[in-house]
Every structure is written in structure tokens, then in C-alpha cells.
Amino acid sequence: MALTANDIQQIKTSVVDVVEPRFAETHKRLELTNQRIEERFGQLKVDVDNLTAATNRKFHTVFTDIAVTREDLHVVKQMVSEHGFRLARLENKRSDNQSGA
Missing domain, CATH: 1.20.5 (Single alpha-helices involved in coiled-coils or other helix-helix interfaces)
Structure with missing residues (x-):
């Protein structure tokens, strides 16, 4: 039994109807995950920069006070x-x- 163009169009529509919402949901979750990762690494970078600055200030103070x-x-x-x-x-x-x- 051969598939007609109409059959193929119905299959394509069914697949798109099922896959597209799932893909959109997965895409949205990945975007949220990426945003959280950027926020956490951004905060980590700020913390490391602050620690570096504090350490440099401490060493500068120690050596200039001597x-x-x-x-x-x-x-x-x-x-x-x-x-x-x-x-x-x-x-x-x-x-x-x-x-x-």
C-alpha cells in the first residue's frame, strides 16, 4: 500500500504537533539552566575578584607597614x-x- 501525499502530510503534521511542544519546553528549560549557570558563575567570579582584591590589599598593608x-x-x-x-x-x-x- 503506497502512501499518498495527503497521508504524508498528515504524518508530518502529527509529528510536528507532538515534537514541537516538547522541543519548545526542552529549549525553555535549557535557557533557564544556562541563565542559572551564568548567574552562579558570575557570582563566583565576583567572589574570586573580591577575594583577590582583599588579599592584595592585605599584602600591600603588611609590606608597607614594615x-x-x-x-x-x-x-x-x-x-x-x-x-x-x-x-x-x-x-x-x-x-x-x-x-x-
Whole structure:
């Protein structure tokens, strides 16, 4: 039994009547999903940008608040010298103890 042009048109109309609403609904859901994804990633990008800016401000504050004066350097130099002197004295005591033993 051969299909007539009228039969083919009826089949085509039936398929379009069934498929088109489903396609439209699927398309609408995909659009909503894409919108939600864009909103969430947009918010995530804003959060990351804010975190980056806050971190940069914190590091900038930390490093600009550190100010080493000549007095600080002098104290450190003195501490290093005293420490070196103590180490030299300990080494002398060890060698004296080892040579006397």
C-alpha cells in the first residue's frame, strides 16, 4: 500500500504537533539552566575578584607597614655580633676541654 501525499502530510503534521511542544519546553528549560549557570558563575567570579582584591590589599598593608630603621639594623647587627662572640667562646671552651682531656 503506497502512501499518498495527503497521508504524508498528515504524518508530518502529527509529528510536528507532538515534537514541537516538547522541543519548545526542552529549549525553555535549557535557557533557564544556562541563565542559572551564568548567574552562579558570575557570582563566583565576583567572589574570586573580591577575594583577590582583599588579599592584595592585605599584602600591600603588611609590606608597607614594615619599616626598618637604622636603629633596628644596629640592634640586629649587635645581636649577630654577640651571638658570633658566644659561638666563638663555646668553640674555644670545647677545644680547651678536648686538648686537656
